[in-house]
Amino acid sequence: MGIRSFGDKVFDGVNYGIVTLFAIACLFPFFYVAAFSITPYSEYLANPLKLIPYHIELAAYKQILQMPLMWTGYKNTLIITIVGVVLNISLLLISAYPLSKTDLKGRNTIMVLITFTMFFNGGLIPNFYLIKSLHLYNTLWAMILPGVLGAYNLILMKNFVSAIPASLEESAFIDGANEIKVLYKIIVPLSKPAIATFVIFHAVTQWNTFFSAIIYTSKRGLWPLMLILREMVVDDGGVAKDAMDMNNSGITVFTIKMAIIIFATLPILLVYPFMQKYFMKGVLVGSIKG
Structure with missing residues (x-):
């Protein structure tokens, strides 16, 4: 320099x-x-x-650790996040790989239909009736399946896979590999930066979900963690008051609120350091290639 x-x-x-x-x-x-x-x-x-x-x-943390609703919310959020991420990454890979092939019949039509969903959808009421008709109402699947595959992320993953040299796949085919083996032996290992990026994106989205729980659940036992936080604020500390020890004058609704916020957000924050080395590369390559 x-x-x-x-x-x-x-x-x-x-x-x-x-x-x-x-x-x-x-x-x-x-x-x-x-x-x-x-x-x-x-x-x-x-x-x-x-x-x-x-x-x-630390009395506020001791109180919320004794609150059954918090642990129920944690369990629901973990299930929603882990299952949602596994399904999201699996569907991204098996959809992006064939769409990256220029000789795929109807590829352009499929991409137009996928892009169309980025700008237009049925709306809240049709989605609600769809969930009801599929018997998913008051289940955790109602908070997992509707957002399991996004058009924007699919396009980015397709662009990333398209940037992988075709010669690697051709060599594998010569050695007798089929499409599934190429996908999991070549495409998946080379796509780790993109996969890590989408794991972060989807995990954060699923961890913070609360609106779908408001629409698709009426049982308190199915509340995710963020809906508990929302109810705590909207109900002027109603959930926080439930956690208070009336015999401990040092605990207030304010302190309980602060503790619950940290208790709910800290786990997802701890994910970032482990994904950081892949994050920027995955976003940049997937957005400018293809």
């Missing part, structure tokens, strides 16, 4: 400063909630913007 001018260094410094401020702005709400989930309420009232508590109080 050549010698960088003073203007280049200033430009880089300004960019780093803007990115740093943006990162702080994004992280501040999370640190705020985390800090006050372990802060005694009296200390919070004395200084509502203080992020480092003098005293640490």
Whole structure:
């Protein structure tokens, strides 16, 4: 690299400063909630913007760990997320691979129909009647199947698979491999960056789902974790009040709310570090190739 001018260094410094401020702005709400989930309420009232508590109080977490509804929500969310991700990745692969073939008959028509679904759909009421007619109402499948395969992600995966050299597949066919073996022995290993990216996308979407649960369930035992959070806020802390120990004056609805938010969001945040090395490569290659 050549010698960088003073203007280049200033430009880089300004960019780093803007990115740093943006990162702080994004992280501040999370640190705020985390800090006050372990802060005694009296200390919070004395200084509502203080992020480092003098005293640490874990009573709110102890209370929510004893709350059966939280564990039911966790179980439902884990099932929805894990099953949804497995189905999503499986359908993406078996759909994108044939669509990446230029000699596939009707390929352009299929792609037009897939793209059409990105802009038009039946709407909420037809979808509700579809779920009812398939006897999926009040089941976890109603929160898994409707969004299991998205047109946008399918197009990105198709573009990614199309970028894999055709010579690799031809060599495998010469060695006697069939289409299924090529898919799982060549396409899947080479598509790990894209797969990791879509795992993150779909896992976050499924983990945060709550609207479909509102529409397709009427049983509290089927609530996902995020619907419990929503009800806690909309009901002015009704769920949080259920978790409170009335004999512990240090626990308030506010503290319970902060603890539940951390309890619900922390697991999905921990997924990112393990997927980070694949994330950017998967997004960029899938979006500009093909």
